[in-house]
Amino acid sequence: MSARSSLHSALLLLGAVGCGHKGPAEPEGDPASVQTLAAKMVENIPAPAAARPCTIGDLLATPMTATTLLQLAHKPVPGNPEYARWIQPTALDTPAATVLLDPAATDDAKRHAAGAFLAAKAYVVYKTEMVAVPLALEVKELKRGAVGLRAIGYDKVGTAVCIHVFNVQNDKAVSEWAQVQTDKALVDPAVAKALRDDLTKQLLATVADLTKP
Numbered sequence: 001m002s003a004r005s006s007l008h009s010a011l012l013l014l015g016a017v018g019c020g021h022k023g024p025a026e027p028e029g030d031p032a033s034v035q036t037l038a039a040k041m042v043e044n045i046p047a048p049a050a051a052r053p054c055t056i057g058d059l060l061a062t063p064m065t066a067t068t069l070l071q072l073a074h075k076p077v078p079g080n081p082e083y084a085r086w087i088q089p090t091a092l093d094t095p096a097a098t099v100l101l102d103p104a105a106t107d108d109a110k111r112h113a114a115g116a117f118l119a120a121k122a123y124v125v126y127k128t129e130m131v132a133v134p135l136a137l138e139v140k141e142l143k144r145g146a147v148g149l150r151a152i153g154y155d156k157v158g159t160a161v162c163i164h165v166f167n168v169q170n171d172k173a174v175s176e177w178a179q180v181q182t183d184k185a186l187v188d189p190a191v192a193k194a195l196r197d198d199l200t201k202q203l204l205a206t207v208a209d210l211t212k213p
Contacts, residue, residue: 027112028111028114031111031113037158038073041123041160042069044158048150048165049163051153051160052162054163056211056213058161059211061123062096062120062122062124063094063124063126064092064093065092066083066127066128067085081133082129083128087128087147087199087200087203088128089203091204092207094120096117099112121156122161123154124151124153127149127151129148129149130146132147133170133196135178135187135192136196140187144175146169147167148166149165149203151163151166151210168199168202168203169202170195170198171202174194
């Protein structure tokens with residue numbers, strides 16, 4: 001092989017290697033389309049028995065909390081405990097939603113996030129329905145806390161298709177510890193925070209179990 005042919009072959013190989021390092025182009029989308037879709041989902045929250053039960057496949061869809069859904073729809077988030085971040089944790093949100101709601105994210109990053117969000121085949125929204133955790137809310141009532149939630153499955157165009165109802169409770173030992181600590185008229189804010197943190201932990205563990213094959 002001549003030196004010229006060898007050089008040509010080497011250049012072709014380098015070009016192929018260089019191209020191999022480039023992954024497929026990330027999809028881009030319009031963040032305004034995400035807002036429109038999220039608004040439709042907010043408007044289509046079904047009654048508790050108005051849809052079929054969710055399957056594991058439904059729960060493996062692109063996830064987010066109801067609080068995040070409202071933010072994506074540019075709608076006000078109520079101040080009641082059902083929408084507080086300790087029971088609507090961002091750890092349940094798809095990364096694309098996190099980028100879209102990040103005020104520091106660039107327009108380019110938001111377009112890519114919108115593309116990823118809109119490319120989802122289905123969605124699941126975790127919505128808190130009932131918060132019965134008096135000590136976690138700094139109300140002196142010595143009982144174990146419990147929170148009721150719904151996982152609502154949506155199809156690609158934002159129509160609700162299924163519902164899964166479930167509850168989470170404070171860990172028994174954590175609850176008993178908190179009750180022992182609450183021996184005064186007012187609940188110690190540190191005790192209330194420990195209970196809220198525990199409920200976040202219990203929720204994340206429960207959702208992880210729900211989505212196991």
